[in-house]
Amino acid sequence: MAKLAVAFADRGVVGFDLAGDEAGNPPKKHLDAFQFIRSKNFNITLHAGEAFGIESIWQAVQICGSHRIGHGVRLVEDMMIGGSKILEMGSLANYILDRRIPMEMCLSSNVGTGAVASLGEHPFPILFRNRFRVFLCVDNRLMSDTTLSKEMELAVEYYNLTIRDLEKITINAMKSAFIHHEERLKIIYDVIKPGYARIRDQYGFLD
Secondary structure, eight states: OOOHHHGGGGTTOOOOOOOOOOOOOOOOGHHHHHHHHHHHTOEEEEEESSOOOOHHHHHHIIISEEEEEEEEEEGGEEEETTTTTEEEEEEHHHHHHHTTTEEEEHHHHHHHSSSSSGGGHHHHHHHHHHHHHHHHEEHHHHTOOOOOHHHHHHHHHHHHHOHHHHHHHHHHHHTTSSSOOHHHHHHIIIIIIIHHHHHHHHTTTOO
């Protein structure tokens, strides 16, 4: 699969992912595939820190070289949290923050799978408010009966996100996209920023 992904890199395939139940299925079992992907300057995202703890995040980043983390909600196990503030972080949390490793947050899916007990207990707002590079994803539209718009609505309802917050999350997502740097910048400055500016003007949002 890794060789197939790289072979189609110039025909629409942008990355290589490993998903599924992390418990008992560590990503390091597939190290040869990840070493091949990395040697071809290709992109890797791994589901980690959802069904298993911070060990799976550490393996994904340090052993398999993942450029993005799918979910990553269990990263809070490497933190001491007081209210909405992070009081202390371990080496892994600091590493993720310092190197701006993106985390794909999936609110509805995480509640549905039991990765978090409820939307109110989801670590997304803590990670977002403390400047981790997080953004919203659906994980699966069918099983979670959701869309990206619904996920944004949930974030607004449960975490009091503003239009500026939603813009920041959207920019975080584009900064993390598996496309070339100049393409990311063009979409951010020619599409995302003007688009949110029009929304603010049309609906009278205050900056």
